Amino acid sequence: MGHSPRNARNHAVSGSENPERPQMEADIVCVGFGPASGGFLTTLARGILNPDGSTAIESGVAPGMPLQVMCYERADDLGFGVSGVVTRARGIRESFPELDSAEIPMAAPVASEKILYLLDPVGASRRPALMRLADVAIRALGPVLRVKDDAMELPWTPDFLEKHGGLVLSMGQFTQWVAQQVMGTGAAQIWPGSPVGEAIIEDDGVAGIRLVDQGVAKDGKPSDGFMPGMEVRAPLTVVADGPVGPIGQQLDRAFGIPEGHHTHDWALGMKFVVDLPETCDLEPGTVLHTLGYPEPEIFGFFYVHPNRVASMGIFVPSWFDSPARTAYRYLQHWMLHPAIWRQVKGGHLRSWGAKTLQESGRRGEPRLAGNGFARIGEGSGSTNVLTNSGVDEAWTTGVILAEGVLELLKNKQPFTAENLESAYVARRRGSWVDKDGRIAERGRDGFQRGIIPGMIGMMLAGLTKGLVAMPGKPMPPHQRVKTLEEYYRGRIAPDEIRAIRKESDAKGISAHAALMERAGWPQIPFDGELLVSHQDALLIGGKVQAPAGYADHVEFLYPSDCGTCDSKICIEMCSGQAIYPGENGLPAFDREKCVHCGACLWNCASANPDDPERGRINFHAGAGGLHSAEN
Amino acid sequence: MPEYQIVVCGSIVPDPLQTLEPISGPAGPALKNEMMLPAWLDPWAGHALFEAANLASKNPGSKVWLVALGPKAKLQQVMMTLAQKVPFELVALDGPAGGFTDASETAAALAEAIQAIPGLDRSRMLVFGGWESASRGTGTTMQIVGEILGITDQFQGVDEIKIEASGALRILERIEGGRHQVSLCDAPPALLGWATGNLPEPRNNPQVGMANMRTIMPALQKAKPTKVGADGLTFSSVAVPKQARDTKIVKDLPADQIAAEIVEWITNK
Numbered sequence: 001m002g003h004s005p006r007n008a009r010n011h012a013v014s015g016s017e018n019p020e021r022p023q024m025e026a027d028i029v030c031v032g033f034g035p036a037s038g039g040f041l042t043t044l045a046r047g048i049l050n051p052d053g054s055t056a057i058e059s060g061v062a063p064g065m066p067l068q069v070m071c072y073e074r075a076d077d078l079g080f081g082v083s084g085v086v087t088r089a090r091g092i093r094e095s096f097p098e099l100d101s102a103e104i105p106m107a108a109p110v111a112s113e114k115i116l117y118l119l120d121p122v123g124a125s126r127r128p129a130l131m132r133l134a135d136v137a138i139r140a141l142g143p144v145l146r147v148k149d150d151a152m153e154l155p156w157t158p159d160f161l162e163k164h165g166g167l168v169l170s171m172g173q174f175t176q177w178v179a180q181q182v183m184g185t186g187a188a189q190i191w192p193g194s195p196v197g198e199a200i201i202e203d204d205g206v207a208g209i210r211l212v213d214q215g216v217a218k219d220g221k222p223s224d225g226f227m228p229g230m231e232v233r234a235p236l237t238v239v240a241d242g243p244v245g246p247i248g249q250q251l252d253r254a255f256g257i258p259e260g261h262h263t264h265d266w267a268l269g270m271k272f273v274v275d276l277p278e279t280c281d282l283e284p285g286t287v288l289h290t291l292g293y294p295e296p297e298i299f300g301f302f303y304v305h306p307n308r309v310a311s312m313g314i315f316v317p318s319w320f321d322s323p324a325r326t327a328y329r330y331l332q333h334w335m336l337h338p339a340i341w342r343q344v345k346g347g348h349l350r351s352w353g354a355k356t357l358q359e360s361g362r363r364g365e366p367r368l369a370g371n372g373f374a375r376i377g378e379g380s381g382s383t384n385v386l387t388n389s390g391v392d393e394a395w396t397t398g399v400i401l402a403e404g405v406l407e408l409l410k411n412k413q414p415f416t417a418e419n420l421e422s423a424y425v426a427r428r429r430g431s432w433v434d435k436d437g438r439i440a441e442r443g444r445d446g447f448q449r450g451i452i453p454g455m456i457g458m459m460l461a462g463l464t465k466g467l468v469a470m471p472g473k474p475m476p477p478h479q480r481v482k483t484l485e486e487y488y489r490g491r492i493a494p495d496e497i498r499a500i501r502k503e504s505d506a507k508g509i510s511a512h513a514a515l516m517e518r519a520g521w522p523q524i525p526f527d528g529e530l531l532v533s534h535q536d537a538l539l540i541g542g543k544v545q546a547p548a549g550y551a552d553h554v555e556f557l558y559p560s561d562c563g564t565c566d567s568k569i570c571i572e573m574c575s576g577q578a579i580y581p582g583e584n585g586l587p588a589f590d591r592e593k594c595v596h597c598g599a600c601l602w603n604c605a606s607a608n609p610d611d612p613e614r615g616r617i618n619f620h621a622g623a624g625g626l627h628s629a630e631n
Numbered sequence: 632m633p634e635y636q637i638v639v640c641g642s643i644v645p646d647p648l649q650t651l652e653p654i655s656g657p658a659g660p661a662l663k664n665e666m667m668l669p670a671w672l673d674p675w676a677g678h679a680l681f682e683a684a685n686l687a688s689k690n691p692g693s694k695v696w697l698v699a700l701g702p703k704a705k706l707q708q709v710m711m712t713l714a715q716k717v718p719f720e721l722v723a724l725d726g727p728a729g730g731f732t733d734a735s736e737t738a739a740a741l742a743e744a745i746q747a748i749p750g751l752d753r754s755r756m757l758v759f760g761g762w763e764s765a766s767r768g769t770g771t772t773m774q775i776v777g778e779i780l781g782i783t784d785q786f787q788g789v790d791e792i793k794i795e796a797s798g799a800l801r802i803l804e805r806i807e808g809g810r811h812q813v814s815l816c817d818a819p820p821a822l823l824g825w826a827t828g829n830l831p832e833p834r835n836n837p838q839v840g841m842a843n844m845r846t847i848m849p850a851l852q853k854a855k856p857t858k859v860g861a862d863g864l865t866f867s868s869v870a871v872p873k874q875a876r877d878t879k880i881v882k883d884l885p886a887d888q889i890a891a892e893i894v895e896w897i898t899n900k
Contacts, residue, residue, distance in 0.1 A: 543648035
């Protein structure tokens with residue numbers, strides 16, 4: 001059967017062939033405001049202004065004025081849609097040597113760290129035989145191993161995972177705090193609610209950006225109040241739009257990525273921020289990592305903030321082969337595990353959110369710089385997949401770029417590929433981010449072969465500083481994701497799967513709840529406080545909203561072919577139930593529910609006929625999403 | 632053509648859908664985690680600001696100020712979005728913006744700030760604000776601002792202003808029964824407390840944002856610390872309306888069917 005590709009929407013000309021666009025000039029334009037651009041702008045601001053606030057480096061586009069630095073953030077406000085973390089804060093503390101965590105809401109110094117191995121209290125978890133045997137032994141030796149609430153605390157946390165001396169942070173609150181510091185200097189303007197649709201690529205380089213069109217219909221065509229997105233031309237474009245950022249994707253397509261690099265490894269993180277009950281005895285700064293449950297491949301985290309608040313959630317990795325891997329349902333089962341529920345029962349949901357993470361780390365590194373552009377942050381492959389750390393690394397890449405940019409500005413050198421290579425990339429190669437990233441490169445390969453080889457491989461890589469690792473070949477989703485029939489073989493008959501799918505399609509909902517319950521997972525006993533429906537999590541927790549007048553940012557490139565997809569993993573895994581079975585069971589998109597996690601971009605299990613490294617979904621820049629700054 | 636000087640009073644409130652929980656703080660009632668909740672310009676004041684900008688754009692030479700009383704850090708945050716909407720000059724007052732301040736104290740601070748705006752000409756001045764406030768339901772703040780400023784032509788619940796050929800202001804105020812009262816006001820000064828008006832929220836315009844920033848950051852830097860509170864008031868109790876949540880999200884449902892479902896839901900509760 002031939003493909004019937006729908007014309008991919010080109011945001012540069014969405015709506016009309018060549019709308020007359022307003023133009024503006026800046027010296028530096030930055031795409032996205034997260035930890036990487038926080039580090040970049042913090043460092044840059046200190047260099048372009050003198051201590052008394054006067055201009056140290058004059059603008060090239062507005063003579064007599066200070067350097068014109070613009071940063072455009074997609075989300076409706078700064079700090080929306082990012083996530084809570086524990087970080088060693090090495091780079092962050094270097095930027096703020098006198099940092100008092102009390103200045104940042106929800107921040108706490110790390111006080112203690114534990115790893116809990118969670119046994120399966122419901123009997124539905126798909127554990128390999130060796131793990132089941134181990135579980136029997138652990139239960140039998142319960143009193144000796146101090147097993148409590150179906151959980152065993154590991155006696156030791158490997159050095160490479162430890163975050164002692166670090167911080168528990170709400171990234172929303174941290175980035176808002178950073179933004180206040182930066183804008184307070186007057187050295188940069190950070191504009192939320194301003195999705196960048198496209199980089200302006202000219203003469204083998206980047207000449208600036210175009211903001212998305214406003215006043216358009218779902219398909220991007222002009223509608224009431226059409227306003228073409230403005231062009232902001234600048235000698236340097238700093239791309240910090242994260243792992244699913246459209247500008248990063250565009251540059252990858254335009255300039256390619258280094259030979260042998262890929263982004264096949266990724267994970268979806270989903271979390272709750274909760275008010276803990278009075279009965280919870282965990283101190284601020286407590287860090288719990290969990291493994292083993294609800295599925296062996298799913299890891300959990302629990303970080304305690306000041307004032308009896310915690311961030312808690314799970315990571316669902318790309319190498320978990322379930323095509324029905326709904327993070328929300330698994331998050332609820334994880335929360336209901338006796339070792340977790342004991343701490344949170346009686347608590348209250350404050351916030352909820354989800355984001356995907358690029359987990360190929362340094363092997364997912366794109367071209368870091370070219371004529372007129374440089375890339376920083378998670379989308380630049382900075383995440384360390386061995387130490388499970390990304391924020392500090394992202395921050396530091398921004399600092400490194402700013403140091404290089406200041407050097408070029410002071411020397412009046414242009415932002416050519418060659419100059420950025422020596423001023424930025426060479427600096428980055430000599431940094432701890434790059435050194436630690438190399439150690440981590442093969443650290444997770446073992447997970448491609450299963451959870452046990454994966455854990456062994458991680459320990460080997462961590463303890464030998466990357467010299468030894470378990471082999472494994474990360475694969476793109478279309479080679480990795482199984483069909484529902486394959487995944488549930490021996491548990492649910494193919495006829496029954498088809499019936500469940502048909503019923504779910506008729507209701508316009510995903511099939512995962514019915515499939516999981518049929519596979520033995522109990523129903524969730526909703527209590528209206530912590531155990532709430534997925535839709536209530538969007539409304540009570542994420543406060544998800546979408547302003548009118550923007551195009552759909554999720555685009556199915558070959559919609560007619562989606563009917564032949566066995567897994568429909570885009571529907572099953574959608575964090576906000578924004579992708580759902582529409583007409584004839586084909587995936588449809590509801591922008592008003594999207595939290596912009598980007599899982600659909602990563603997980604499409606059908607190879608794009610034009611580029612098998614990609615799926616058949618385009619993930620454009622879009623406004624809206626989470627309206628919580630506590631995540 | 633008249634050149635108006637339009638002063639809009641407006642502050643910030645928590646973004647819609649946020650969970651609000653009253654608590655007792657050292658200075659009286661407060662909202663839990665209010666400084667962490669995302670904020671936005673009070674929607675009533677937002678209508679006033681967008682109407683002011685619309686009126687100014689139709690009357691070249693006119694100018695719009697926004698006088699905002701709120702915590703400086705939150706004001707700065709909100710301004711980064713609001714500044715992209717319409718042109719205005721900010722007058723910032725650094726103080727509390729919650730709903731637990733005495734309207735007269737807030738009004739006094741706003742009136743003082745308005746009187747301090749250099750070059751303000753009463754014969755061209757229109758004072759706009761929200762008829763109500765999403766955080767303060769007394770609906771009296773703007774009236775008191777007008778009284779302090781000595782503006783006797785006051786209109787509340789305004790949905791429309793048009794300029795007659797004579798220069799008179801033709802103003803539509805909401806009255807009971809879903810109707811409007813039409814008033815003619817000969818000339819400024821006048822005070823208009825806006826209801827919803829008729830304008831959609833303007834698109835984000837980066838050029839407008841850039842132009843506004845020239846005055847916004849300096850205004851924030853010199854924001855005057857302003858003490859407003861509720862001295863002498865006693866709050867006997869504070870509570871948010873009781874909620875019963877039963878979420879259902881549907882699209883394009885006919886209004887009759889929505890109404891029927893709500894009636895059925897209420898009946899069964």
